Amino acid sequence: MFDEIMAKFEGSPSQQAVIRLLLERGFSVNDEGRVVSGTIEIPNTQVAREIGVDRRVVDSTTSAILADEELRLVFQNISQIPSLMDLAPVIDLSTLTIAVRDAGQKGIVASVTGLLAENGISIRQTVSEDPEFTDEPRLYIVTDEPIPGDVLNELRELPFVRKLELQ
Numbered sequence: 001m002f003d004e005i006m007a008k009f010e011g012s013p014s015q016q017a018v019i020r021l022l023l024e025r026g027f028s029v030n031d032e033g034r035v036v037s038g039t040i041e042i043p044n045t046q047v048a049r050e051i052g053v054d055r056r057v058v059d060s061t062t063s064a065i066l067a068d069e070e071l072r073l074v075f076q077n078i079s080q081i082p083s084l085m086d087l088a089p090v091i092d093l094s095t096l097t098i099a100v101r102d103a104g105q106k107g108i109v110a111s112v113t114g115l116l117a118e119n120g121i122s123i124r125q126t127v128s129e130d131p132e133f134t135d136e137p138r139l140y141i142v143t144d145e146p147i148p149g150d151v152l153n154e155l156r157e158l159p160f161v162r163k164l165e166l167q
Contacts, residue, residue, distance in 0.1 A: 001132040008068065014053045018061040021051050026080035033062040037080060084125045084142045089167065093124055094146045098139040099163040103131035108160055109139060116141070119151045
């Protein structure tokens with residue numbers, strides 16, 4: 001799906017940057033062509049500044065979204081979820097980031113969360129990036145306590161794990 005969306009803006013890297021930002025942040029486009037988070041409008045100048053393009057690029061991108069029924073459905077129904085990842089160190093939680101070899105493989109989340117549960121580790125939040133919307137999707141796990149070294153070794157040995165990072 002990500003590739004199909006990006007292909008619609010193939011001739012414009014600036015518009016692709018706008019699309020990427022909307023998808024990464026879970027921002028919607030309302031009927032008036034405004035970028036929104038819920039019902040809060042985000043000025044197009046702010047969106048443009050964030051990615052280093054002119055405001056008119058954001059305007060033309062949102063207009064193109066509204067003119068295409070498939071894009072309209074995607075960008076009027078996307079939403080954000082609150083994330084504990086940046087907050088975790090402030091409130092004494094731990095975050096594990098897992099990069100995988102093949103994000104399309106089945107059972108990745110189940111294997112990781114099952115292994116953590118077997119070791120008595122309480123999970124506060126999991127966030128799995130969609131391989132359709134990002135080039136290198138990752139699985140983020142926020143836990144109540146740090147993950148012990150022996151459990152990290154078990155995770156590292158899972159066949160789909162490419163890289164582990166702790167925060």
